[in-house]
Amino acid sequence: MIEHLPRAVQPLVAFPSVLRASGFMVSIDQTTMFLAGVGLVGPSSMSQIRKVAYACFGPSIERHCEFDALFRAHFEGDAVMVSTPDDESSIEDNDESLNSPLATSVSDESGEAASDNDVFSKREFVQCDVVDLHYLLRDAKKHLPTRRGFRLRPKRRGRAFDIKRSIAQIVRFDGDIPRPALRKRHYRQRPLLLLIDISGSMKQYTDDYLRLAHYLLQADMQIEVFTLGTKLTQITQALAYHDEGIALTKAAELVLDWDGGTLLGQAMSSFIQEPRYMSLSRGAAVMVLSDGLECDNPAVLVNAVKRISHTAWRLSWATPLAGDPRFQPRTAALKAMLPLLDDLVDGSSLRVLAEFILSLGKNKLTALQIWKQEK
Amino acid sequence: MLRGSVKLEQPIDVEVALAGTDYIADEGLATAIFIAIKLGKPLLLEGNPGVGKTEAAKSIAAFTGRELIRLQCYEGIDASQALCDWNYPRQLLAIRKAGEQDVDVYQESFLIERPLLKALRMSEGAVLLIDEIDRSDHEFEAFLLEFLSEFQITVPEIGTLTAKKPPIVILTSNRSRDLHSALRRRCIHHWIAYPDADREAAIIARRAGGVTKSTAMAVAHAVQGLRQLPLVKAPGISEAVDWAQSATLIKGSSPWPVAFRRAVGAVIKEEEDMARVNSEIEPLLVEAFASNDRTPS
Numbered sequence: 001m002i003e004h005l006p007r008a009v010q011p012l013v014a015f016p017s018v019l020r021a022s023g024f025m026v027s028i029d030q031t032t033m034f035l036a037g038v039g040l041v042g043p044s045s046m047s048q049i050r051k052v053a054y055a056c057f058g059p060s061i062e063r064h065c066e067f068d069a070l071f072r073a074h075f076e077g078d079a080v081m082v083s084t085p086d087d088e089s090s091i092e093d094n095d096e097s098l099n100s101p102l103a104t105s106v107s108d109e110s111g112e113a114a115s116d117n118d119v120f121s122k123r124e125f126v127q128c129d130v131v132d133l134h135y136l137l138r139d140a141k142k143h144l145p146t147r148r149g150f151r152l153r154p155k156r157r158g159r160a161f162d163i164k165r166s167i168a169q170i171v172r173f174d175g176d177i178p179r180p181a182l183r184k185r186h187y188r189q190r191p192l193l194l195l196i197d198i199s200g201s202m203k204q205y206t207d208d209y210l211r212l213a214h215y216l217l218q219a220d221m222q223i224e225v226f227t228l229g230t231k232l233t234q235i236t237q238a239l240a241y242h243d244e245g246i247a248l249t250k251a252a253e254l255v256l257d258w259d260g261g262t263l264l265g266q267a268m269s270s271f272i273q274e275p276r277y278m279s280l281s282r283g284a285a286v287m288v289l290s291d292g293l294e295c296d297n298p299a300v301l302v303n304a305v306k307r308i309s310h311t312a313w314r315l316s317w318a319t320p321l322a323g324d325p326r327f328q329p330r331t332a333a334l335k336a337m338l339p340l341l342d343d344l345v346d347g348s349s350l351r352v353l354a355e356f357i358l359s360l361g362k363n364k365l366t367a368l369q370i371w372k373q374e375k
Numbered sequence: 376m377l378r379g380s381v382k383l384e385q386p387i388d389v390e391v392a393l394a395g396t397d398y399i400a401d402e403g404l405a406t407a408i409f410i411a412i413k414l415g416k417p418l419l420l421e422g423n424p425g426v427g428k429t430e431a432a433k434s435i436a437a438f439t440g441r442e443l444i445r446l447q448c449y450e451g452i453d454a455s456q457a458l459c460d461w462n463y464p465r466q467l468l469a470i471r472k473a474g475e476q477d478v479d480v481y482q483e484s485f486l487i488e489r490p491l492l493k494a495l496r497m498s499e500g501a502v503l504l505i506d507e508i509d510r511s512d513h514e515f516e517a518f519l520l521e522f523l524s525e526f527q528i529t530v531p532e533i534g535t536l537t538a539k540k541p542p543i544v545i546l547t548s549n550r551s552r553d554l555h556s557a558l559r560r561r562c563i564h565h566w567i568a569y570p571d572a573d574r575e576a577a578i579i580a581r582r583a584g585g586v587t588k589s590t591a592m593a594v595a596h597a598v599q600g601l602r603q604l605p606l607v608k609a610p611g612i613s614e615a616v617d618w619a620q621s622a623t624l625i626k627g628s629s630p631w632p633v634a635f636r637r638a639v640g641a642v643i644k645e646e647e648d649m650a651r652v653n654s655e656i657e658p659l660l661v662e663a664f665a666s667n668d669r670t671p672s
Contacts, residue, residue, distance in 0.1 A: 025556050029561070033416060058419065151451045167480065307607070
């Protein structure tokens with residue numbers, strides 16, 4: 001089709017396809033707007049066309065560099081500089097032991113397993129049925145915590161009089177109101193925010209945590225998922241694919257720091273510094289799935305957790321180390337974080353984790369209260 | 376005065392017109408506004424708080440000579456607050472007065488206009504500012520889709536109302552959450568970034584009354600330095616303007632560095648940030664004055 005267009009217009013029409021091929025969402029309307037915009041401004045310079053492209057395709061601020069590179073490659077013939085990590089090594093998780101149900105083996109909590117190496121690697125997920133989580137699909141939504149929304153909805157029993165519906169009844173029934181029309185504030189599900197540690201020390205658990213996140217997303221819950229390693233990555237959209245294999249593969253492509261170092265503090269600081277991420281924790285049930293072994297200064301991690309605890313409705317920390325009955329929070333970071341946490345739970349078993357998530361709606365003691373009681 | 380007399384032939388005309396209303400825009404923003412006005416598309420302005428998104432809408436209203444209609448979004452906002460509502464007391468009175476006779480209580484005379492309807496009905500066109508759209512919920516975003524694509528709205532009891540003259544619609548977002556792609560693709564988009572020191576100094580000099588050029592320059596450099604620090608809330612342009620004004624007011628009783636330090640509350644709003652800035656403000660101010668080559672006059 002493009003070949004039939006005037007030669008000067010062809011690169012303009014082809015550009016949206018280039019963007020789509022690189023994962024940008026571009027609609028036909030936007031293409032039309034782009035062409036009309038270039039026509040208005042006049043294609044006098046590349047800089048003008050670039051500005052029109054930015055205005056019409058509206059790439060998010062995080063993807064401006066990528067957008068710019070694609071623009072230059074398409075219109076100016078520059079080579080595309082894809083931001084590939086320098087030290088990329090592929091790690092394949094074909095180990096049979098990873099396919100078995102979560103091991104409850106306790107690793108050393110000394111922090112030796114943690115490293116601050118900024119290692120980039122890829123992950124391939126092996127198809128398996130770890131634990132049957134189908135019951136989550138069935139029950140999750142009704143068991144999760146709720147909050148009162150601000151919208152008033154028509155209800156049989158309510159505190160607010162619904163004058164709009166009442167007048168409609170008066171008109172319909174010649175001045176009568178057979179039953180008072182009432183409204184009530186409805187309940188909304190609290191968002192669930194999962195922060196999954198994907199550092200090397202958590203390698204044997206991350207696959208299952210991601211499967212859990214996928215199941216929860218498929219249960220039509222309001223949930224956001226991030227991975228924490230040496231950096232922060234939002235993987236909610238990738239996990240939204242219905243097919244588990246596709247979802248996990250998409251997530252694997254998105255995350256660059258699989259099984260790398262442990263810079264939780266830095267990753268969580270990135271989370272709190274980005275307003276659109278931080279707003280996700282407001283009033284949410286936040287769950288950190290991590291062993292809490294931090295190589296960096298623990299104060300950075302504690303500060304980030306403190307900020308999240310201020311905005312979150314409930315902050316829970318699930319560590320696989322807690323699978324051992326002898327477990328005590330000994331690391332400096334975990335000890336300092338304890339007063340800020342509402343729950344410190346066992347993250348070594350998916351079943352326990354799933355049950356914990358389903359119990360989030362019930363009133364519970366805070367982690368500090370539990371530890372004090374046990375003492 | 377520019378009101379209503381501006382001819383827009385090129386993006387530079389927008390830049391000049393905005394400058395006439397004391398708003399200093401970069402080329403990107405001027406291009407986005409130009410395209411939005413010419414194509415009759417909504418303009419979505421995103422950026423950190425305090426970078427001048429709302430001010431941009433006010434300036435557009437000023438240079439186009441149109442009335443600015445503002446809709447402030449919040450969680451739970453719905454059609455009755457954004458579009459229109461029925462005047463229930465009047466409807467009840469009309470029913471009572473009619474007695475046994477038939478009365479149509481769903482006439483337009485019983486309708487109370489809210490911002491969206493007001494913008495649709497304004498014959499000379501309006502600038503509709505839908506402020507902080509990210510604060511509203513997904514239901515409201517979905518409700519806006521028909522309005523933003525067709526400049527029409529459907530009231531179930533009346534029917535579809537179409538704009539006499541399409542308004543210039545400006546949506547702003549602090550990006551506290553991601554907007555739905557259906558909304559984004561209907562809009563011309565621009566991300567307003569923090570300006571460089573020179574442009575920020577020019578903005579401060581224009582916006583802050585009684586502030587000298589050298590003070591504006593020093594504040595602009597100091598604020599640029601503050602933005603490099605890992606603060607919970609980086610200062611925006613409006614905070615920089617406040618800082619310059621506050622320091623100028625205090626200057627009467629204190630020397631410059633002390634005046635800036637004492638007025639730091641105008642630019643730093645978080646307790647944690649204040650602790651950090653208090654320890655680092657001295658070298659920052661020294662650097663700001665040095666880059667300005669002299670202390671403010």
